Amino acid sequence: TRSYKIALIKGDGIGPEIIEEAVKVLDAVSYAEGFELKYDEYLLGGAAIDATDDPAPKETLEGVKQADAVLFGAIGGEKWDNLPREKRPETGLLKLRKEMEVFANIRPVTVYNELVNASTLKPSVVQGVDLIVVRELIGGIYFGQPRGNDGNKAFNTMVYSKPEIERIARVAFDIAMKRSKRVCSVDKANVLDVSQLWRDTVEEIAKEYPEVTLTHMYVDNAAMQLIRDPKQFDVILTGNIFGDILSDEASMLSGSIGLLPSASIGEKFGLYEPIHGSAPDIAGQGIANPIATIASAAMMLRYALNEEVAAGRIEQAIKQTLSEGYRTQDLSSYDAKEVCSTSEIGSIIANYA
Amino acid sequence: TRSYKIALIKGDGIGPEIIEEAVKVLDAVSYAEGFELKYDEYLLGGAAIDATDDPAPKETLEGVKQADAVLFGAIGGEKWDNLPREKRPETGLLKLRKEMEVFANIRPVTVYNELVNASTLKPSVVQGVDLIVVRELIGGIYFGQPRGNDGNKAFNTMVYSKPEIERIARVAFDIAMKRSKRVCSVDKANVLDVSQLWRDTVEEIAKEYPEVTLTHMYVDNAAMQLIRDPKQFDVILTGNIFGDILSDEASMLSGSIGLLPSASIGEKFGLYEPIHGSAPDIAGQGIANPIATIASAAMMLRYALNEEVAAGRIEQAIKQTLSEGYRTQDLSSYDAKEVCSTSEIGSIIANYA
Numbered sequence A, B: 001t002r003s004y005k006i007a008l009i010k011g012d013g014i015g016p017e018i019i020e021e022a023v024k025v026l027d028a029v030s031y032a033e034g035f036e037l038k039y040d041e042y043l044l045g046g047a048a049i050d051a052t053d054d055p056a057p058k059e060t061l062e063g064v065k066q067a068d069a070v071l072f073g074a075i076g077g078e079k080w081d082n083l084p085r086e087k088r089p090e091t092g093l094l095k096l097r098k099e100m101e102v103f104a105n106i107r108p109v110t111v112y113n114e115l116v117n118a119s120t121l122k123p124s125v126v127q128g129v130d131l132i133v134v135r136e137l138i139g140g141i142y143f144g145q146p147r148g149n150d151g152n153k154a155f156n157t158m159v160y161s162k163p164e165i166e167r168i169a170r171v172a173f174d175i176a177m178k179r180s181k182r183v184c185s186v187d188k189a190n191v192l193d194v195s196q197l198w199r200d201t202v203e204e205i206a207k208e209y210p211e212v213t214l215t216h217m218y219v220d221n222a223a224m225q226l227i228r229d230p231k232q233f234d235v236i237l238t239g240n241i242f243g244d245i246l247s248d249e250a251s252m253l254s255g256s257i258g259l260l261p262s263a264s265i266g267e268k269f270g271l272y273e274p275i276h277g278s279a280p281d282i283a284g285q286g287i288a289n290p291i292a293t294i295a296s297a298a299m300m301l302r303y304a305l306n307e308e309v310a311a312g313r314i315e316q317a318i319k320q321t322l323s324e325g326y327r328t329q330d331l332s333s334y335d336a337k338e339v340c341s342t343s344e345i346g347s348i349i350a351n352y353a
């Protein structure tokens, strides 16, 4: 039988609860489809700081490389917010991404028909939205050197090299080729030198994909257009910090940040995680929405393990669960037949998968 | 009689049309309130490039300093998009802002009750929204050195000094004192050194304003919260590029980017401009919405000339015009009694003012 090693990083806050439900669903589909998943747990973020005084312990950075894929919950919380930067949970996550060289963060935003009323945007605006944000993840201002803060002046460097832009652009164009063949590259080329190189390089790569229509948009306009008319977008290609901002904004089209998965992919490794954070305020209460994590597990099956059928079963099960009116608390006001706990909704999805 | 010198910069695209309407309204209220406005025109952006080969000619940079305030339309257009950066229209605007030392960009976002259906967000979400984005305007990554692009690698520097942060923070707290006394400072302190200094400095300034409640929010979350629940915000304080993105996003709460004014203020000078761009695609057709510019003129009367009564008259006239159902084309689907041209709506507002 096919057997895969999955590295699990539960993290902080609601991380452990939502990962548990994803594992429940993964176990159900792997059993049904006749393959085996073996899990190894690793520490990251606050949990790792508490245990080892290091937000990204060596065992984690090395260990995950032995796995076929990494499934990650969420990290962070007030408890660790006042530590120096190199000891923060977030620094651990950035180190992990860099170490795994997962340069492409793929964030699909689809609006479930069943939840079209859950968004603060009008149903007519969000119904049928189906876009993907392709965000560069291990470059840009997040990692640029030099950087510093002497208490009187502080600075960071936003930097991209041409090869960095080329490889992320290819990811976006490859994805577009399997979809509506439209890429919108987002930058601030009217102000930033780094955006000018971004734009010029994306133009060059576009020549390799004559079937794909490439447009460019300034980031301020993109933040507006995502709300004005989100259906105009197919694939949005952008850098690290613009992608961070725009993908969180775009998550609101779906009605809850608890619904959206992501895949972070490089040449060798893949990291799968919900786009939401660790939500310490609701941790341990059994009310967190595990769907984003379960959907991330489906992306993992598809992209890392090539288990397309199993991935499709999970996605189908999520839809069925929602269309039958099962809702976690965050979505309880939208056509809910029954409000479920984190673990109840996980079981229902596992059951349908 | 009181007499003021106004520098007019019409700019490109729809700039001339919308400035013309603002002047019409200004003339009406100044006459009614017994003061005199004298206008001098200056070139900036594309118009300046065409005439002088320089997007910010010396006559403009010097001339505006002789005025009591500057009223500005919009600049830019495809025609000039492929010029080298130092010759672009946008570079002219950045030079003007820097030269005038207008470090505080104040962007109020209010939702007119009359247009509560015009937003793509649900009326219940946007009705009653009344927030102000206070954006630092002459620092951060827009101006940071070093910067460069050698065709293979490009970079910009996001930099703030403590005094720069202190002065913009004070502007935000001063504004909050006259409102609901809440400041939400937006940064990315979990990743950026410059945001850490931002946050620490804003905390220090907050001590001077014990009555104001200060909160902090990461920029990705802010982009989400602006859509999820915009009414939570009173004053949003942020840096140059985050403010650029968030204020454009926030403009969508009002239903049209054609409605929102801004004031850019420094120790000595003030620059008043709509937050929208030059919209070359609709220029010269008489369909542009001049309301953002007319509202910017009202801000100019209030902040630069201390003509509070006249400012209030303009704002009242805009409300009356909208509540009677007069609409430019961008808003023609929302409770319109009559769809008006740019100049018609300007005349109606002037008449009511």
Ligand SMILES: CC(C)[C@H](C(=O)O)[C@@H](O)C(=O)O
Pocket: A090, A093, A094, A244, A275, B190, B191, B220
């Ligand atoms: C936690 C934080 C460092 C992270 C980021 O900014 O990349 C998060 O916001 C995300 O988008 O995954």
Ligand SMILES: CC(C)[C@H](C(=O)O)[C@@H](O)C(=O)O
Pocket: A190, A191, A220, B090, B093, B094, B244, B275
């Ligand atoms: C035209 C451009 C340089 C400008 C900016 O980014 O500041 C505009 O978007 C604005 O917000 O006024």
